[in-house]
Amino acid sequence: MKLEPLLFMVHRIPYPPNKGDKIRSFNMLRWLSKHYEVHLGCFIDTPEDKQYIDELQKYCASYKVVELKPLQAKIKSLASFIDGSPITLTYFSSKELASWVKQVVDKQSIQRALMFSSSMGPYLEDETYSKLLRVLDLVDVDSDKWHQYAQKANFPMSWIYHRESVKLGAYEKKLTQQYDSIALVSEKEAELFRSMVPDDLKNKVHAVTNGVDSEYFSPESAFQNISLPAKTVVFTGAMDYWANEEAVVWFCKKVWPEVLKIHPDACFYIVGTNPNPGVLALNNGSSVVVTGRVEDVRPYLDGSAAVVAPLRIARGIQNKVLEALSIGKVVVGTTMAFEGIEVEGQELDVLVADDAIDFGNKLANQLTIATEVKAPTLSQKNRKFVTDYYNWDAKLDNLTPLLEGGSASCSNNKMEMNAL
CATH class of the missing domain: 3.40.50.2000 (Glycogen Phosphorylase B;)
Incomplete structure (x- = not known):
């Protein structure tokens, strides 16, 4: 027909x-x-x-x-x-x-x-x-x-x-x-x-x-693993988008130094295309790494101890958050980062913080948990939430x-x- x-x-x-x-x-x-x-x-x-x-x-x-x-x-x-x-x-x-x-x-x-x-x-x-x-x-x-x-x-x-x-x-x-x-x-x-x-x-x-494509963003999907530090924290997004740039600059200036006081061996990966000069300036090759365009973000998500979404300017639904939840990652984000995602009333491994100190404390605690587990943490609750509600x-x-x-x-x- x-x-x-x-x-x-x-x-x-x-x-x-x-x-x-x-x-x-x-x-x-x-x-x-x-x-x-x-x-x-x-x-x-x-x-x-x-x-x-x-x-x-x-x-x-x-x-x-x-x-x-x-x-x-x-x-x-x-x-x-x-x-x-x-x-x-x-x-x-x-x-x-x-x-x-x-x-x-x-x-x-x-x-x-x-x-x-x-x-x-x-x-x-x-x-x-x-x-x-x-x-x-x-x-x-x-x-x-x-x-x-x-x-x-x-x-x-x-x-x-x-x-x-x-x-x-x-x-x-x-x-x-x-x-x-x-x-x-x-x-x-x-x-x-x-x-x-x-x-x-x-x-x-x-x-x-x-x-979200939960088959693609799955911890069991076929992608090439990469070696990342045990205490890797990841942010993904187009880095020529001002809301993303503002988010990582604020995070690196206000949140990350506090996390490094507790976890000096932690590493923050900013993963995304076309990083602006303001983002490139954050790269120091040790505690902050700016990757630029990568063929596949899944190895970075999968190998992380936590994914962050420190967005302070946002509208709609953040695909980056859904993708991280789908691959079973703990997500630490602002209220705006979760806006539009029906997380209320759900028992999920997500941490919400809008204040820099609160954000840093919650992230540092998550890195401590990941250190004790000695492996990238996997949240089955987060994955199930996406497969059940976001087809x-x-x-x-x-x-x-x-x-x-x-x-x-x-x-x-x-x-x-x-x-x-």
Whole structure:
């Protein structure tokens, strides 16, 4: 049976699934390909990812990949300060991609679309697309994330971030009026966004939460073991992302020195792509090691005595935390790091601390336990929690009523009209 065509738009090529947004967009693409004939439009913003374009053939009937050069996009974004638009929209604008959208919608008679992030919203804003059933996955409330950035940054960046928070927040509400359904990565994120929109739009907002590939992130999966110090602590994440950089800098300055007083032979591994100069400066080759890009993060997670998530700026669900739980690691993190993950009421091996001293004490205690065990600790409770509650297919099945027009009466009417 021929599958119905669907337009899927993503701001970054959804392969490989090696960072937060790409993990979600890839798993969405994989899920969509089982239920629809997918026509994918996306950007590619790093030369390294060009080698993966052909991988899209496995999941898409057609695709359009447009190269986005970050420096040129940033320069282009200066126009936002003249026309009053959010920087995000100007950064990801492309006449080439917009032209492809019009062509593929017409040629394939597409009636439904899933847009990933607010930056893709403008591509279906035109009145000519009003008959499509349009679902927007905001993922996170990005306007609130910019608000958090503004609170942490110094002038003039604090002003720029505040402006983006206000402008993007207004645009997110506009998109909620135009689109049939809005998805967010957790129920807490959905609750936050419902509080920001008028009462008559709240029923459009839904939670479609993340899962984790528990077969891949398993202590029993096949990966190459590496030799790590017994008291290894690990952080994983894209290290050109400011929230991650801020987290490890704070951790190294405020928490880690206290841990080293008790465990001078401990070693903190910062594992992730594209470390910024601020992160590279933390590397001393002994108590702090910055790895840069690695082929596989699992050996580092598996060989650690504990995984830390000292995030003080965060939205949505932290994939890094789910992956660590899946591989059976004890996780020490801030309240924000666990936000959106349903840990309340669960008996898990997780430690929550927002104060630097408290964080350091809890981590030091965990390293003491690991020393006594004389082997990397494995938490079966954490692993079972993930396998029971965070299956990707089960989580993404919540997209079905949104894409089939079952979330609101206006969507049902739209699909009936298109069927005539």
